[in-house]
Amino acid sequence: MCLNTNDIAPNPSHFEDSEETATPAHRDIAWNDYKDLIKGMRFFDPHIHMVSRTTDDYQAMHQAGIVALIEPAFWVGQPRTGLSSFKDYYSSLVGWERFRSSQFGIKHYCTMGLNSREANNEPLAEQVMEILPLYIYKEGVVGVGEIGFDDQTPAEEKYYRLQLELAKKAKLPVQIHTPHRDKKKGTERSMAIALEHGIDPSWVIVDHNNEETVKSVLDKGFWAAFTIYPFTKMGNERMVKVVEQYGPERIMVNSAADWGISDPLAIPKTAALMKMRGISDETIRLVTYQNAIDAFGKSGQIDVTDFESGYAIDHTEKFHGNSILRGGQQPVPAKDSLVIN
Amino acid sequence: MSDIIKQNLWDIIVLNTSESEAEWLQNRAASSRMDLMTAFVAAPRFLSKKIIFINQDQQFALNAEIPGFSVEGWSLVRLARVWLLTQLDPSDKEDYVKDIETLFDTAEMNELVALYAALPVLSYPDQWLFRATDAVRSNMGFVFDAIALHNPYPEKHFSELAWNQLVLKTIFNDKPIHFIEGLDNRANEKLAMTLSDFAHERWAAGRSVPAQVWRLAGRFMNTTLLADMQHLFDSEQVDDRKAAALACNDSSLAPAHYLLAKYIDLEKSVKSGALAWADLEH
Ligand SMILES: [Zn+2]
Numbered sequence: 001m002c003l004n005t006n007d008i009a010p011n012p013s014h015f016e017d018s019e020e021t022a023t024p025a026h027r028d029i030a031w032n033d034y035k036d037l038i039k040g041m042r043f044f045d046p047h048i049h050m051v052s053r054t055t056d057d058y059q060a061m062h063q064a065g066i067v068a069l070i071e072p073a074f075w076v077g078q079p080r081t082g083l084s085s086f087k088d089y090y091s092s093l094v095g096w097e098r099f100r101s102s103q104f105g106i107k108h109y110c111t112m113g114l115n116s117r118e119a120n121n122e123p124l125a126e127q128v129m130e131i132l133p134l135y136i137y138k139e140g141v142v143g144v145g146e147i148g149f150d151d152q153t154p155a156e157e158k159y160y161r162l163q164l165e166l167a168k169k170a171k172l173p174v175q176i177h178t179p180h181r182d183k184k185k186g187t188e189r190s191m192a193i194a195l196e197h198g199i200d201p202s203w204v205i206v207d208h209n210n211e212e213t214v215k216s217v218l219d220k221g222f223w224a225a226f227t228i229y230p231f232t233k234m235g236n237e238r239m240v241k242v243v244e245q246y247g248p249e250r251i252m253v254n255s256a257a258d259w260g261i262s263d264p265l266a267i268p269k270t271a272a273l274m275k276m277r278g279i280s281d282e283t284i285r286l287v288t289y290q291n292a293i294d295a296f297g298k299s300g301q302i303d304v305t306d307f308e309s310g311y312a313i314d315h316t317e318k319f320h321g322n323s324i325l326r327g328g329q330q331p332v333p334a335k336d337s338l339v340i341n
Numbered sequence: 342m343s344d345i346i347k348q349n350l351w352d353i354i355v356l357n358t359s360e361s362e363a364e365w366l367q368n369r370a371a372s373s374r375m376d377l378m379t380a381f382v383a384a385p386r387f388l389s390k391k392i393i394f395i396n397q398d399q400q401f402a403l404n405a406e407i408p409g410f411s412v413e414g415w416s417l418v419r420l421a422r423v424w425l426l427t428q429l430d431p432s433d434k435e436d437y438v439k440d441i442e443t444l445f446d447t448a449e450m451n452e453l454v455a456l457y458a459a460l461p462v463l464s465y466p467d468q469w470l471f472r473a474t475d476a477v478r479s480n481m482g483f484v485f486d487a488i489a490l491h492n493p494y495p496e497k498h499f500s501e502l503a504w505n506q507l508v509l510k511t512i513f514n515d516k517p518i519h520f521i522e523g524l525d526n527r528a529n530e531k532l533a534m535t536l537s538d539f540a541h542e543r544w545a546a547g548r549s550v551p552a553q554v555w556r557l558a559g560r561f562m563n564t565t566l567l568a569d570m571q572h573l574f575d576s577e578q579v580d581d582r583k584a585a586a587l588a589c590n591d592s593s594l595a596p597a598h599y600l601l602a603k604y605i606d607l608e609k610s611v612k613s614g615a616l617a618w619a620d621l622e623h
Contacts (some may be wrong), residue, residue, distance in 0.1 A: 087446055094449035099481050133375075134447045137383035300386065 029276075035268070037275040038065060041284070042308065043267045045069040046225065046292035047146075047175070047207060047254035050097055050108070051076075051089075057257075057264045058104035064268040067307040068107035070296060071097065072146040072175055075115045077259055083127045090135045098140065107307040109296070111145030111175045112136045119159035120151070129162060136170050142296040143167070145175025146207060149186045152179060157193070164197045172299050174204045178213070187213045191220055205295050208256070210234055214242060218250055223295045227256040228266035236270040240277050248286035252295065346406050346462050349399065350424045357393045357417050366421055370428040374440055381425045381444060382452065384418045393417050409493030409522040410461050422455035423462065431464035438468050445472055450481055457487035460494040467498065474503045477510055485514070489521060496523025505532045509539065512554050519553065519622045533561040537569055544572070552580035553621035559591025567596060574604060580621055586611045587618055 043066045050058070050071050061069075071093055080086055093110040101108035112135040114128050136144060144167035149156050167174045174194065179186035187206060194204050201221035209217060209224045217224040228236045239253060255266035263269070271288045275281075293302055355363060365387050369380035393415055403410050412420055426444075431437045441463065445456055457476050460469050473495065476488035488495065489511050495504060504527050511518050518524060536557055540550045555573065558566050566588075573585035586607035589597040601608050610616040 091447055091449070095453070096481070099450060131443075131447065133379055134382055134443070137379060137386060138449050139385045139451060140449075 029273075031265070031269055031272070034272045034276065035064065037272045038268055041065050041268075041271060041281075042067045042289055043271065044289045044292045045255055045264075045267050046205070046252055046296060047072055047227065047256045048264060049074055049256070049258040050101060051092060052259035053257060053264055055104070058101065058106065061264050062105050064265050066106060066264075066267065068109065068302075069101070070109045070111060070142060070175075070292070072111040072143075072177075073113050073115065074146060074177075074258070075117050079121065080118065080124070083124065083131070086124075086128050087131060090131075094135070094138050094140065109140050109142045109301065111143035111173075111296075112138075112141050113144045113147040113163055113175075114159055115146065116148055116150040116156045116160065116177060116179075119156045120153055122155055125155070125159055129159070132163075132166065133170075136166060136172060140301055141172070142299040142301045143173040143175045143205070144170070145173075145205075146177035147174065148176040148190045149179045150177075152182065152186055152189070160190070161193060161197065164194060164199060167203075168197065168199060173296055174199065175296075176204060176206045178206060178208045183208075183210070184212050188216065191217065191222060194222075195220075202295075203298055205252070207254070208234075211238070211242065214246060214251075218246060221250075223250045223252065223291070225252045225254055227254055228270050229256055229260075229262055231261065236266065236273050239270055240274055240279065243274065243279060243283060243287060244277075248283040248291070250291065250295075251287050252291040253287050254292075343406060346403070347424070347427045349402050349406060350412075350420065350427065350462075353393060353395055353399050353412065354417075354420060354424055356395075356399075357391075357420070358388070362388050366425070370425060374429065374436070377425060377429060378440060378444060381422050381455075382447075384421050384425070385451070388417050388421055391417050393420055407461050407493060409491075409496065411491055413491075415458070418451070419455045419458060422452070423459040426456075426459045427462055434465060437464060441469075450483055453479075453481075453484045454487040457484065457494075458492065460488070461492065461497075466494070469494075470498055473498070474506070477503070477507045482514070485510070486516070490516065491520055491522065493522045495521075496527055499527075501527075501529055501531065505529070505535060508532060508557070509535060512536070512539065512550065515551065517553075517622065518551075518557075519618075524557075528557050528560060530561040533558045533566065537565055540569060549578065549581075551621075552578065552584035553618060553623075555584040555588040556591070556618045556621075559588040559597075560593075562588070562592035562594045562597045567594075567600065570597070570600060574600070582607060583616055584621060587616065587621075 043064070045066055046069070048069050048071060050069070073090060073093060076089065080089070090112060093112070098108040098110070112132065114125055114132065119125050135141065144163050147160055147163045149160065164174060176190050176194070178190060187209075191201070191206065195201065202223070205223040205225050206217045207225045208227045214224050226234060226239055226242065228234060228239055243251065253267055253270050255262065255264055257264040257266065267288050271284050274284050293304060296302060354366065358366070369377055393412065395413060400411065400413065403412065426441070429437060429440060444452065448456060453476070457473070460466070460473060463469060473488055476484055479485045489507050495507055499507065508518060508521060508524070509532070511521060536554060543550050558569070570585045570589055573581040576582060582604070586601055586604060589601040590611045592598070601611070607616070
């Protein structure tokens with residue numbers, strides 16, 4: 001998630017490694033040729049920043065079978081200068097963005113938190129903590145997140161701990177962002193502190209894992225989330241290998257798509273790749289849908305009846321001809337047509 | 342706001358909650374301001390998701406206290422939120438306004454709906470005028486509906502300009518204007534003329550306007566509107582012809598009645614009362 005604007009410009013990704021040569025993911029296989037493999041599957045993206053995405057993304061996601069998503073509160077790319085911009089941002093996550101998503105037939109949830117990078121602005125962080133309770137109890141807020149470490153400073157630790165307590169009091173899951181630099185140590189430290197605060201690891205989703213961190217995360221009883229982000233270490237071919245090695249238990253995939261070069265279809269594409277590589281439908285269902293619902297559903301805020309029926313069938317049918325759009329959803333324009341109606 | 346309205350709302354809540362839900366609400370109402378505000382936010386986590394039941398007497402009592410105020414069709418959460426707002430102590434105006442403003446600033450859509458629905462029962466009604474006109478500008482349909490439809494606040498407090506915006510946007514969004522409280526009371530000539538302009542734009546685009554909107558025109562009939570009436574009488578839509586007949590009948594202008602007299606059947610049903618605006622309310 002995106003705390004690394006100051007790093008190398010071309011790939012402002014969750015995982016970028018400046019010394020790594022960028023190689024595009026999905027280079028051999030055309031998505032269009034393989035998307036039929038996942039026809040009828042439903043997906044849940046537990047980490048995606050829709051404020052940075054377009055209506056085209058929403059339509060493509062809907063068509064690819066994404067029925068629900070979680071938008072964690074994050075760093076918007078430049079520092080916020082006052083409490084009001086935090087308020088406006090948090091409000092947009094439960095207000096306009098949630099509404100916008102519903103217009104495209106995708107159920108929108110979010111997690112609320114003070115991100116680690118901005119925890120370092122202590123006077124502002126202090127004010128944010130005062131209004132955060134008004135946000136975490138809102139309908140559809142499924143966790144406190146994404147919180148954790150970036151530079152692993154004392155201020156980051158202070159606000160991470162305070163927010164763990166907030167999550168405990170509100171009986172909400174915790175979505176942990178693990179740092180890009182010194183990831184292994186940062187991940188271990190994040191987990192140790194959560195345990196120190198008496199938080200049940202089955203209530204904690206540790207995000208942005210890789211092959212180096214996954215074993216320890218699973219062994220300790222936490223959920224291990226993997227972010228599929230282009231040009232980075234965690235491409236979806238390696239994701240397939242992780243699932244082959246560890247199985248589906250407590251593992252979930254997300255796109256963490258944001259304002260960087262990222263892919264809102266990371267989950268359906270990874271599912272298609274898994275299918276090609278012979279991974280069972282049930283395993284695919286667990287890591288691209290059900291596990292996220294089980295983990296974040298502990299909040300009591302996810303009612304699967306809001307999205308599980310109605311999206312499983314062919315949605316394009318519903319948008320056709322003169323049929324009535326459900327709940328005032330946005331019609332899909334004919335993008336190939338010169339004439340705009 | 343009056344203690345009677347608080348009690349009225351509570352009586353409805355009692356009929357729609359379990360014992361533990363009612364107890365939770367009363368505990369929250371008796372706690373600190375911040376806890377009360379958090380309860381406003383957290384209500385859906387503690388109350389069942391359902392539409393409330395209300396009997397005739399209760400609706401009558403609400404109306405007697407605040408004409409046009411209704412909770413019919415509300416969810417229990419919305420009703421509870423509005424009731425919690427009535428429990429905020431208004432004696433210190435500065436604190437009270439600040440707390441309500443904070444709730445507005447931090448609100449998600451359902452909270453906004455509750456806040457706008459609560460405007461008629463909040464203290465210091467003039468303080469919320471900017472918020473209320475802002476809701477008319479909202480792109481979120483539910484928020485717009487909360488201020489525009491079944492809400493007596495705009496009729497009482499909106500300027501003519503703000504009122505006309507509200508009515509026009511309701512028409513523009515193809516929502517039923519007969520759900521606007523005070524529609525007839527606040528009809529005005531400017532609104533009738535803007536409506537005419539709007540209809541011309543729609544007609545030019547090959548589209549139509551809902552027939553019942555012409556109820557806003559009758560009392561302000563002039564040559565422009567008379568030409569619109571002729572256009573409606575010539576329409577293939579039967580509702581348009583009915584609207585023209587009704588609007589002409591509402592007018593005190595002689596030419597309007599001459600025009601109406603050309604359409605004998607319509608004239609007869611309007612004059613006899615067999616045809617009324619209510620027939621076009623859909
Ligand atoms: Zn992120």
